[in-house]
Amino acid sequence: xxxxxxxxxxxxxxxxxxxxxxxxxxxxxxxxxxxxxxxxxxxxxxxxxxxxxxxxxxxxxxxxxxxxxxxxxxxxxxxxxxxxxxxxxxxxxxxxxxxxxxxxxxxxxxxxxx
Numbered sequence: 001x002x003x004x005x006x007x008x009x010x011x012x013x014x015x016x017x018x019x020x021x022x023x024x025x026x027x028x029x030x031x032x033x034x035x036x037x038x039x040x041x042x043x044x045x046x047x048x049x050x051x052x053x054x055x056x057x058x059x060x061x062x063x064x065x066x067x068x069x070x071x072x073x074x075x076x077x078x079x080x081x082x083x084x085x086x087x088x089x090x091x092x093x094x095x096x097x098x099x100x101x102x103x104x105x106x107x108x109x110x111x112x113x114x
Contacts, residue, residue: 003038006046015043 001024006015019025019039020032029035 003042006043012040012043016040019043 003025004015004019004022010018016036016039019042020035025035025039029038
């Protein structure tokens with residue numbers, strides 16, 4: 001059996017009390033000051049690991065969010081490009097229709113002069 005570990009949301013005071021009274025700790029660290037230092041150090045190291053784990057989770061979540069946003073932005077860009085292409089196609093159709101109408105008017109003018 002090794003050095004006890006903090007449980008869940010156990011407070012520092014509660015953990016240190018439990019750690020100081022642990023039979024293994026009393027046998028291994030007979031000097032009370034040394035045992036106290038080990039208990040405090042163990043609690044703080046455990047908290048660091050928990051904090052690092054939480055930070056890593058936040059970073060992963062943030063990374064996932066950023067990727068989703070980039071993907072959504074790319075989709076919006078594709079939609080905008082598609083809309084612009086559709087507008088361009090419609091404008092070309094209108095230009096073609098107007099060109100045909102103009103050519104018909106020119107032909108009609110030519111027939112009226114004769």
